[in-house]
Each structure stands twice: as C-alpha cells, then as structure tokens.
Amino acid sequence: MIGTGYVGLVTGTCLAEVGNDVLCFDVNAAKIAMLNAGGVPIHEPGLEAMIRRNVAAGRLAFTADVDRSVAHGALQFIAVGTPPGEDGSADMSYVIEAARAIGRRMTEWKIVVDKSTVPVGTAERVRAAIGEELARRGVDVPFAVASNPEFLKEGAAVEDFMKPDRVVIGADDERAIAALRAVYAPFQRNHERLIVMDLRSAELTKYAANAMLATRISFMNELANLADALGADIEQVRQGIGSDPRIGWHFLYPGVGYGGSCFPKDVKALQHSATEHGRPLRLLAAVEAVNEAQKRVLVEKIVARLGDDLAGRRFALWGLAFKPNTDDMREAPSLAIIDALLGRGASVVAYDPVAMDEAKRAIGTRERLAYARAPMDAVDNADALVVVTEWKEFRSPDFDALKRRLKSPLVFDGRNLYDPALVHAAGLEHYAIGRKAFA
Numbered sequence: 001m002i003g004t005g006y007v008g009l010v011t012g013t014c015l016a017e018v019g020n021d022v023l024c025f026d027v028n029a030a031k032i033a034m035l036n037a038g039g040v041p042i043h044e045p046g047l048e049a050m051i052r053r054n055v056a057a058g059r060l061a062f063t064a065d066v067d068r069s070v071a072h073g074a075l076q077f078i079a080v081g082t083p084p085g086e087d088g089s090a091d092m093s094y095v096i097e098a099a100r101a102i103g104r105r106m107t108e109w110k111i112v113v114d115k116s117t118v119p120v121g122t123a124e125r126v127r128a129a130i131g132e133e134l135a136r137r138g139v140d141v142p143f144a145v146a147s148n149p150e151f152l153k154e155g156a157a158v159e160d161f162m163k164p165d166r167v168v169i170g171a172d173d174e175r176a177i178a179a180l181r182a183v184y185a186p187f188q189r190n191h192e193r194l195i196v197m198d199l200r201s202a203e204l205t206k207y208a209a210n211a212m213l214a215t216r217i218s219f220m221n222e223l224a225n226l227a228d229a230l231g232a233d234i235e236q237v238r239q240g241i242g243s244d245p246r247i248g249w250h251f252l253y254p255g256v257g258y259g260g261s262c263f264p265k266d267v268k269a270l271q272h273s274a275t276e277h278g279r280p281l282r283l284l285a286a287v288e289a290v291n292e293a294q295k296r297v298l299v300e301k302i303v304a305r306l307g308d309d310l311a312g313r314r315f316a317l318w319g320l321a322f323k324p325n326t327d328d329m330r331e332a333p334s335l336a337i338i339d340a341l342l343g344r345g346a347s348v349v350a351y352d353p354v355a356m357d358e359a360k361r362a363i364g365t366r367e368r369l370a371y372a373r374a375p376m377d378a379v380d381n382a383d384a385l386v387v388v389t390e391w392k393e394f395r396s397p398d399f400d401a402l403k404r405r406l407k408s409p410l411v412f413d414g415r416n417l418y419d420p421a422l423v424h425a426a427g428l429e430h431y432a433i434g435r436k437a438f439a
C-alpha cells in the first residue's frame with residue numbers, strides 16, 4: 001500500500017483484517033515511525049484497534065523503505081495524495097513518482113492499482129512512467145495497471161471499506177481483474193458489488209460521484225438562501241423532497257458550504273479536465289460559485305445582527321473539522337469563518353472534540369484565537385455561539401446553561417442542528433440556514 005493517509009492506511013488495514021499480508025509504505029518517515037511506535041496519525045473511528053490487532057497478528061507492517069515496499073507484493077496500490085495544483089488541476093507528481101519507484105525496482109509481474117482520485121488518462125500515464133523506468137533499466141518485466149477509485153467517507157472510512165456499496169474496477173487485463181476480484185471477495189459475501197469497466201470510465205466515475213454529491217449540497221444551500229428570503233423553512237422542504245425515493249435523504253443538508261480534502265479539489269480538477277477538453281461544465285461552475293458564497297453566509301448573518309465592526313466581540317465556535325468524526329481540517333469551512341470573524345476584530349474561542357491539534361497546525365497562532373477544553377468553556381462570556389460542525393455532542397446542549405453562560409443570548413447555527421422553537425423557548429435568539437430566525 002503506497003501512501004498511508006486516510007485512504008491508504010484504512011485500505012491497508014482493512015485488507016489485513018481479512019487475512020492479507022499488507023505492507024504500508026510512505027515517504028513520510030515520521031508518519032511511519034509513529035505507526036511503528038503504535039501511534040495512529042489520523043482520527044478514524046475503529047481504525048486504531050484494527051491496526052493494533054493486525055500488527056499483532058503479523059499481517060500489517062509499516063515501512064519507509066521503498067525497496068521493501070516494491071518487493072513485498074504482486075499488488076501495488078497507489079494511494080498517495082493528488083492535491084490541487086495552482087490552476088485547479090490535480091497534482092499528479094506523487095502518483096507518477098510512486099509509479100516510477102515501482103518501475104525502477106520491480107523484477108516480477110505486478111498489478112499497479114490506482115486508488116488515488118486521478119484525472120482520466122492517468123492509468124496510461126502510470127503505464128508509460130513504469131515502462132520508461134523499465135526501458136531505462138533495459139529490462140522487460142510484464143505488469144498491468146488498474147484503476148480502483150475509493151469511495152470511503154472520512155469519519156466512517158473503516159465501515160465504508162468493510163461494507164462497500166460498490167467496488168469499481170477499471171482494467172483491461174484479465175489477470176488483473178481476477179486478482180482484484182479475489183482481493184474484494186471478502187467484502188461482498190452478501191452479494192456481488194464489483195463493477196468492472198474500462199479504465200477511463202472508472203477514473204471518471206470517481207469524479208462524477210463527488211461532483212454529484214457537491215451539486216446536491218450547493219443546490220440545497222442555494223435553496224436555503226431562497227427559503228430565507230421567502231420566509232419558508234428549508235428543513236421542512238428537505239423532508240418534503242427527501243422522502244421522494246427518486247431524490248432520497250442523503251446530502252440534502254444545507255449548511256456553511258462543503259469542504260474537506262475531496263469535494264473542493266475534485267470539483268476543481270474535473271472542471272479543469274473538462275475545460276481542457278473544450279467541454280467546461282456549466283453546472284459545476286455554479287456548484288463551486290454557490291459554495292464559495294455559502295462559506296460567508298453565517299458570518300453575514302452575524303454581521304446583520306451585530307454590525308460590521310465586531311471589535312471587542314467574543315465568539316464561541318463549536319466544531320473545527322470539516323465534518324464530524326474526523327480531524328481533517330483541509331478546506332474546512334471553519335477556517336473561512338474564523339478568518340472572517342478575526343478580520344472584523346472579534347476574538348474566537350473554538351472547541352472541537354478531535355480536530356484542535358490539527359486546527360492549530362492548519363491555522364498557526366493567531367491573535368485573538370483561543371481553544372477551549374470543553375464546549376461550555378468556550379461559551380463563557382461569549383457574545384454568541386457559532387455552530388460550525390455537527391458533532392453528536394453538540395446536538396442536545398443544555399440550552400438553559402447556554403443562556404446563562406453566554407454574555408448575550410445568540411446562537412448562529414450553521415448546520416441547522418437545533419429545533420428553533422426549542423432554542424427560542426430557552427430565551428435564546430436562533431439564526432440558522434434557511435429557517436425563520438427566532439429573534
């Protein structure tokens with residue numbers, strides 16, 4: 001398993017869990033040292049115990065030694081990062097470097113499986129890079145390249161990997177397809193979930209999935225803002241449409257905009273590819289523009305209530321991670337919200353159950369930004385509570401205590417977490433997304 005981030009570490013561990021002999025390799029030696037010392041560099045429910053179990057059983061190991069990694073197995077999964085480049089395109093340098101590292105060393109048949117999210121045509125680039133390295137060595141070792149995009153969700157990654165909705169395999173090599181069928185057989189004993197397709201379609205499928213989900217979020221955000229203007233309640237509208245099986249319940253939650261390590265970069269990368277091919281996606285351009293604007297909506301509500309100059313104001317901020325159950329801060333909406341509040345002279349006391357260390361790394365030290373040890377500690381003396389991430393522990397706070405401990409009784413609910421009437425009954429003003437304000 002090449003790359004031990006959210007995808008590589010989870011995939012490697014879950015493959016070991018069903019009996020495979022897995023070696024996880026990463027160029028980040030500090031990460032490997034931490035794993036070898038029993039630590040886990042990311043927060044993912046269930047992962048730590050599963051790592052420990054499989055390391056103890058001798059099925060899972062970690063290395064920073066690339067020779068050992070290439071020699072380890074016939075199946076080489078590439079799960080390295082594909083971060084956005086300056087122009088929005090996916091930065092393919094890590095994937096190509098991982099492919100070259102294999103080409104420089106392999107001595108027997110390999111299946112190189114691309115698990116990273118990569119633009120259409122990457123499998124061909126990976127094949128070419130390995131071919132070049134083999135040619136440079138003057139050897140001819142057969143290999144296959146397959147695409148196996150990953151659909152796991154951070155925060156439920158182990159569960160998603162162990163019980164996938166589907167496994168997409170893009171390949172044109174029968175031996176590779178048979179090997180990947182065998183790898184995934186233990187995860188689909190109930191019924192067949194493997195969808196085999198051509199390489200390019202597999203690569204596009206991953207972007208299509210994320211683009212569709214991002215579209216649903218932006219659609220709901222835009223509709224929520226309209227509901228605000230029309231005096232309708234988006235939560236009631238959500239229930240009215242989610243109950244239609246053609247629409248379904250998932251990804252219909254309005255909020256402070258999508259973030260994370262995937263949607264923003266994948267939407268941009270797909271748009272970049274589309275534009276390069278003379279087919280810019282008009283819908284996706286709107287999805288992105290709506291999302292950018294949505295990151296400002298909560299602060300606009302705060303400004304509408306408290307004025308543009310927030311100097312001397314203090315805000316309690318609940319939730320830093322881009323979504324619950326993860327410590328991932330990449331493109332988290334909290335970053336834009338904190339920035340906007342500090343920029344207007346306010347001070348912020350933030351709390352998150354797991355992402356505070358990661359947030360400190362992402363934000364660095366900022367004047368007037370502090371972190372609290374408990375949600376209620378953040379609230380003491382604050383001019384308002386701002387809810388940014390819908391962690392379970394924020395769902396049912398003691399509203400009377402909130403009223404007592406806040407300096408002024410204001411709740412800005414960026415995730416529509418609370419029943420407005422309930423909050424109001426406790427004597428608090430409640431401002432949410434697409435719901436009538438209870439002032």
Ligand SMILES: NC(=O)c1ccc[n+]([C@@H]2O[C@H](COP(=O)([O-])OP(=O)(O)OC[C@H]3O[C@@H](n4cnc5c(N)ncnc54)[C@H](O)[C@@H]3O)[C@@H](O)[C@H]2O)c1
Nearest residue numbers: 003005006007026027028080081082094098116117150154
């Ligand atoms: N995070 C998710 O929820 C998720 C879900 C589905 C797909 N993906 C995709 O999977 C890929 C990996 O994402 P992630 O979130 O796990 O990334 P990550 O940043 O958490 O981890 C990537 C790891 O790859 C390592 N790496 C970089 N170059 C390497 C090399 N040449 N050899 C070995 N290791 C190398 C890095 O040191 C890092 O530890 C991306 O393409 C992403 O879009 C991510």
